[in-house]
Amino acid sequence: MAVPHKVVEIMDENRALVSTGGVELEVRTDLIEGLQVGDVVLVHAGFVIEKYNQDEGEELESLWEEVMQFASGR
Amino acid sequence: MPQVGDLRAKMSSLLEALNKWLCGPITVMEVCGTHTVSIFRSGIRTMLPKDVRLLSGPGCPVCVTDQAEVDAMVSLAKKPGVVLATYGDMVRVPGSCGSLAEARSCGAEVAVVGSAIQALALAESMQDKEVVFAGIGFETTAPATAVLLREARRKNVKNLSVLSLHKLVPPVLRLLASDPTLVIDGFLLPGHVSTIIGTAPYAFLAEEYGKACAVAGFEPLDIMAGIVEIARQICGGRPAVRCLYGRVVRHEGNVKAQELLGEVFRPASVRWRGIGVVEASGLVLADDYSDFDAYSRFGITLEEVNPPAGCRCGDVLAGRIAPLECPLFGGSCTPQFPVGPCMVSSEGSCSAYYKYSSKGVSPWGA
Numbered sequence A: 001m002a003v004p005h006k007v008v009e010i011m012d013e014n015r016a017l018v019s020t021g022g023v024e025l026e027v028r029t030d031l032i033e034g035l036q037v038g039d040v041v042l043v044h045a046g047f048v049i050e051k052y053n054q055d056e057g058e059e060l061e062s063l064w065e066e067v068m069q070f071a072s073g074r
Numbered sequence B: 001m002p003q004v005g006d007l008r009a010k011m012s013s014l015l016e017a018l019n020k021w022l023c024g025p026i027t028v029m030e031v032c033g034t035h036t037v038s039i040f041r042s043g044i045r046t047m048l049p050k051d052v053r054l055l056s057g058p059g060c061p062v063c064v065t066d067q068a069e070v071d072a073m074v075s076l077a078k079k080p081g082v083v084l085a086t087y088g089d090m091v092r093v094p095g096s097c098g099s100l101a102e103a104r105s106c107g108a109e110v111a112v113v114g115s116a117i118q119a120l121a122l123a124e125s126m127q128d129k130e131v132v133f134a135g136i137g138f139e140t141t142a143p144a145t146a147v148l149l150r151e152a153r154r155k156n157v158k159n160l161s162v163l164s165l166h167k168l169v170p171p172v173l174r175l176l177a178s179d180p181t182l183v184i185d186g187f188l189l190p191g192h193v194s195t196i197i198g199t200a201p202y203a204f205l206a207e208e209y210g211k212a213c214a215v216a217g218f219e220p221l222d223i224m225a226g227i228v229e230i231a232r233q234i235c236g237g238r239p240a241v242r243c244l245y246g247r248v249v250r251h252e253g254n255v256k257a258q259e260l261l262g263e264v265f266r267p268a269s270v271r272w273r274g275i276g277v278v279e280a281s282g283l284v285l286a287d288d289y290s291d292f293d294a295y296s297r298f299g300i301t302l303e304e305v306n307p308p309a310g311c312r313c314g315d316v317l318a319g320r321i322a323p324l325e326c327p328l329f330g331g332s333c334t335p336q337f338p339v340g341p342c343m344v345s346s347e348g349s350c351s352a353y354y355k356y357s358s359k360g361v362s363p364w365g366a
Ligand code: SF4
Pocket: A001, B032, B033, B034, B035, B059, B060, B061, B137, B138, B140, B141, B190, B191, B192, B193, B194
C-alpha cells in the first residue's frame, strides 16, 4: 500500500516503469512533474501520486527529538 | 529503514512518552481504513495504555459507498451492451438485488481494473460496447479518474462514461467533529489523501472544533507517533494539525492533482453509507465533461434505499459502535458471507475486527 517504488525507466511523457521488491510495474505519471530515473515514488491505483523526500519531514523529526530527550533524561 | 532492534527501542520510547504525557482518557479516531488494518496487524491496540481508545472511522472507500450507489452499478452492469469497470473490492459488496459478482454470474459484464486508465483501453478494444467506469474512492483515486476523462476527451473516445462515486474526506470529518453525540478528541488523519490535498484543508478541525490532529504514515512507528502527538496536543490543550508524514505529504499537497480535480469535477452533496447526505462531500463531473457523465447518459438517479436489516455499518463508520456491537457480527455477517460492505472490503472495520480480534485481541486495547 505505502511501499516505495523506484523509477527504472521513463517510457514517455505519461508513463514510467517502476520497481519494488524485484517486481516491475508500468505506472502513469500524469500527476507528477519532472520525474527522473532513480526517483523513489509513492504509487496508488496505478498512478504515481508523490515523490518521496529524503528526510522524514521536520515535524516528525522534532517529535522524535522530544521523545528521545525525554527517554534519555529519565 | 530502521533495524528491528532500533524499531523496538523506538516503539518503547514512544510508549513511555505516551504514558508520561497522557493526562486522562482520550478517544482517537483513525480515519483511514489502511490505518485500521495496520493498527490491528502490528498489535498497537494491545500495546496502548487503557486510557487511549481507538475508533475506526469512515476511511474505507468501499464501505462508505451507499447502497443506492451499489444498486446503480449493478443495474448498469445488467444493461445489455454495457461493460461496468471498477476496482476489485467493490465487486462483492451486496446491493439490494445482489452484488456485481452475482450479476456477473448471471451474464452481466463486469471488469475489474487496477487503475482507472485501464477503462480507456477497455473502451478502445470494445468499440461495440459502452464501457462505464464506476469511480470509487477519495481524493487519492479521484485524480486518476480525472486523468482518464481528460485522456478520453483528447482521444475522442465516445463509448466511455464515468459514474462518479468519489467522495471527499474533509466534509465528512466536519460532520463527525460537529456532532455533539460523538466523543472524538482527536483524528489520526489519512496519509494518502493528505498527499493529494495537503494539510490546510484540515485546519478547521483544530481551529473550529478544538480537535487534535496528526497526519501519519502507515508503518507501526508512524501510527504510534501520530497517537503520541495527538495525546500531547490534547493534554497540552493545544490542538493543531501536525504532519508526521513529511516523506510524502507536503503542506500544499499535490498541486497538479488538485488542479486536475478542479478541471474535471465539481463538489456536490452526496449520500454516505449509513451516515446520510453530507454537504459538498462528493465529486460529480464538471459541466465541461458532462458528455461523459454516466448518470445522464443512462438516466440514473440515486434514490434512498434501506440498508440490509440489522446492518449497523453506518454506526460503525461514524464511530458510534464498535463492529463487535453489531448483532450480525460474526453470525449472519462474515467475510465469506458479508451483509454490509464493512465486512467485504479488506480495509473495512468489520473485516479487520473479524480477522484480528476474534483471536482474543481486545478491540479497545485492554
Ligand atoms: S485511499 Fe489511501 S488514505 Fe484513503 S483510505 Fe485508502 S489508504 Fe487510506
